[in-house]
Amino acid sequence: MDTNTERKRIYLSSPTMHGKEQEFVKEAFDTNWVAPLGPNVNGFEKELAEYVGISHAAALDSGTAAIHLALKLAGVKEGDVVFVPTLTFSATCNPVVYEKAVPVFIDSEADTWNMSPEALERAFEKYPSPKAVIVVHLYGTPAKLDEIMDICKKHGTTLIEDAAESLSSTYKGKQTGTFGKFGIYSFNGNKIITTSGGGMLVSEDEALIQKARFLSTQARDPARHYQHSQIGYNYRMSNITAGIGRGQLLSLEEHKRRKKAIYEKYRQAFSDIGEIQMNPLNEEGDANCWLSCMTIAEGSKVAKDMVLDALEKENIEARPIWKPMHLQPVFADCDFITLCRNGESLAEDIFNRGLCLPSDIKNTDEDMERIIRIVRGLFL
Numbered sequence: 001m002d003t004n005t006e007r008k009r010i011y012l013s014s015p016t017m018h019g020k021e022q023e024f025v026k027e028a029f030d031t032n033w034v035a036p037l038g039p040n041v042n043g044f045e046k047e048l049a050e051y052v053g054i055s056h057a058a059a060l061d062s063g064t065a066a067i068h069l070a071l072k073l074a075g076v077k078e079g080d081v082v083f084v085p086t087l088t089f090s091a092t093c094n095p096v097v098y099e100k101a102v103p104v105f106i107d108s109e110a111d112t113w114n115m116s117p118e119a120l121e122r123a124f125e126k127y128p129s130p131k132a133v134i135v136v137h138l139y140g141t142p143a144k145l146d147e148i149m150d151i152c153k154k155h156g157t158t159l160i161e162d163a164a165e166s167l168s169s170t171y172k173g174k175q176t177g178t179f180g181k182f183g184i185y186s187f188n189g190n191k192i193i194t195t196s197g198g199g200m201l202v203s204e205d206e207a208l209i210q211k212a213r214f215l216s217t218q219a220r221d222p223a224r225h226y227q228h229s230q231i232g233y234n235y236r237m238s239n240i241t242a243g244i245g246r247g248q249l250l251s252l253e254e255h256k257r258r259k260k261a262i263y264e265k266y267r268q269a270f271s272d273i274g275e276i277q278m279n280p281l282n283e284e285g286d287a288n289c290w291l292s293c294m295t296i297a298e299g300s301k302v303a304k305d306m307v308l309d310a311l312e313k314e315n316i317e318a319r320p321i322w323k324p325m326h327l328q329p330v331f332a333d334c335d336f337i338t339l340c341r342n343g344e345s346l347a348e349d350i351f352n353r354g355l356c357l358p359s360d361i362k363n364t365d366e367d368m369e370r371i372i373r374i375v376r377g378l379f380l
């Protein structure tokens with residue numbers, strides 16, 4: 001009999017609720033605000049904007065919707081080029097294709113795993129006038145924002161920050177998501193705080209955020225008779241969902257502390273194993289450590305799949321690193337800019353040797369020890 005399946009499942013990153021969420025939701029029920037508008041929507045926008053330190057925010061039903069509207073508001077149109085990091089989740093670049101624009105993928109750099117400023121410069125040599133650049137703060141680690149912002153400024157290109165994974169991470173003391181013309185956050189089920197599903201678009205530009213609210217509610221012109229002069233979307237966050245978000249926001253700092261403690265625990269536990277390296281955290285910032293990741297040195301007897309298999313056998317959820325977009329069948333025709341002359345790009349190398357460790361903040365000390373024992377066992 002396989003006793004392992006009876007063991008409690010340990011998750012990669014699952015929702016952690018605290019009770020406050022239900023009070024906001026109950027309030028919405030009690031007052032019958034069960035709609036894609038209402039006091040929780042307004043409250044969540046205001047409270048999140050205050051938390052990250054930005055002037056305006058629009059609550060939407062996903063991070064993907066927020067990226068889509070950011071691209072529209074940046075004026076991205078059919079045939080336009082948009083630079084996107086290759087090492088990310090597909091949601092970063094799918095909205096580029098919704099607009100029939102052309103994603104050009106940019107390789108990573110080793111210090112943060114994020115978009116390489118050098119490769120970005122190279123991309124501008126080949127495509128001098130892209131409509132936008134999307135930067136991602138992968139696994140919560142801030143990208144090299146100073147360098148990337150300088151390059152975007154020099155070329156007069158709009159910067160969109162996909163901070164879906166990095167809410168609460170800071171770069172030089174300022175929240176990720178607040179550096180670009182637009183920032184986006186996600187509240188999907190596995191993110192650092194969740195509303196089951198949801199997203200936020202933020203900007204210093206009030207008119208643009210107003211426009212986002214307009215587009216996200218079917219682009220109704222101000223007239224009694226349902227008049228439309230543009231194509232709209234049904235992207236607005238509901239008042240119930242926003243209630244969960246308001247409650248979660250109260251625990252965001254605590255979630256960050258616990259995520260960082262998980263990373264530190266792994267780092268120490270593997271520090272004597274030369275073949276294991278943790279994901280980089282960018283010294284210029286304070287990462288939220290949304291997911292703790294490790295890479296295995298080349299030439300090790302342990303392959304990443306052996307680690308994933310060993311954990312899965314014990315009912316423990318771990319994941320590969322995002323498979324780079326330039327290697328995805330659906331983006332096979334897209335260009336990819338890398339500094340590697342031949343052979344493997346840096347993003348592909350990270351993908352080949354890396355994995356995401358269970359980073360659920362509900363993990364107990366015993367859970368962590370079990371995970372660590374299994375991983376260490378493979379290397380010793």
Ligand SMILES: *Cc1c(COP(=O)(O)O)cnc(C)c1O
Pocket residue numbers: 061062063064065088089091092136162164165185186187188197198199
């Ligand atoms: C989760 C995620 C998104 C998408 O957010 P949704 O709310 O799931 O639509 C976008 N980009 C990155 C990097 C993500 O991890």
